[in-house]
Amino acid sequence: MARFVPLLTLVALSAACAQLRGPAPEAHAEVAPAPAPVAAPVPARGVTTSAAALDTVSEAEKAAARAEAAAAPAAGPLGQATVALGDPADPGLWVKTALVDAERPGLVRTGGGDGIAVTLRPLGSDGGAQISLAALRALGLPLTGLHTVTLAAR
Template sequence: MILGVVGMAGCAQVERVFAPRAEPAPEVVAPMTPDDLDATTPAERKAARVEAATARAGALGPTVASLGSPAEPGLWLKTPLVDAPARGRVDYAVTGQSVAVDLIPLDAVPGSGSRLSLAGFRAVGAPLTALPELQVYRLAD
């Protein structure tokens, strides 16, 4: 009888050691949406569209754009088509939309593509997963 009691006590100890432990529930984090990440205001977007429609511009050429860092706010295009910061415009023929942007030099070979800000993608109506072909212009001072 004593062996039976000792044996059962031993089984209880083994069960505690090998029993699966309850893991704490993972913290649920709501996914970020483009609306959450795009810090441009409706007034800023409207002003950029008006500037794009009214400012004189000189063509720099076409580029294929990927989505730039969503952590960098604003309307900008990092591109090898410029060698100094400038004000510019991008046109997206698929939607017929244009927006004024800050042109930022990108240390890359011309033709290698550009990076457009999240706000820029949204302003021209390009899908965030697309690689839109844009026409790039430098705005006259």
């Protein structure tokens, strides 16, 4: 009998472990389906992260604006303004400034002499002057920071 005690201990221990593990899986048990793959988040409608994607003014339109600024004499200088990037989702070539009280055609020039034809828009608030994303890109200016430009009416 002393020889069977270690064997009986092993059997008892094995039975106890089986109880802790729970019942053995049945051969016909249903397997839960794998969760559906999670799609990448979709940005809100109209929201993009690329400056190129937001700039809807074609290179041909920018070239025409440069040519118009080079050929068209200014009707009168309005003054200098320090501009920052305006609403990047607002398309077109424009500058919002307190120097005009109604929308009108105009020119914007950098300190280096580069210029483009733009639409001058009244600022309509106490904030600083703003320039469109397309206008900044057409002038070759960085999208960040403040830029001193000269504005003129056409």
